[in-house]
């Protein structure tokens with residue numbers, strides 16, 4: 001366990017480098033490797049610098065494609081998946097068709113022609 005206090009000095013040049021690397025979208029651990037510091041040092045400094053978090057750290061227990069209500073944009077498919085209220089409830093999130101709330105797949109499901117009747121278990 002190394003103590004970064006005193007071991008690594010955040011000179012303006014290094015801060016600039018960190019900011020630049022961070023902006024390129026590299027992971028904190030990769031930035032740390034390039035700068036010769038720990039991932040934690042990178043993350044800690046980024047927080048202190050208040051750099052814009054370009055992406056939320058992906059929660060490991062969730063698939064990257066999960067779209068929750070707070071992430072759902074107006075141009076994304078709002079087809080609900082899973083059970084409302086449960087933890088895995090989410091929205092499709094695929095690009096919606098113009099003027100429609102759903103993607104092409106879910107538009108096809110939402111607007112089923114009467115002749116192709118499927119068992120509706122609402």
Ligand SMILES: [Zn+2]
Nearest residue numbers: 077092103106
């Ligand atoms: Zn969809």
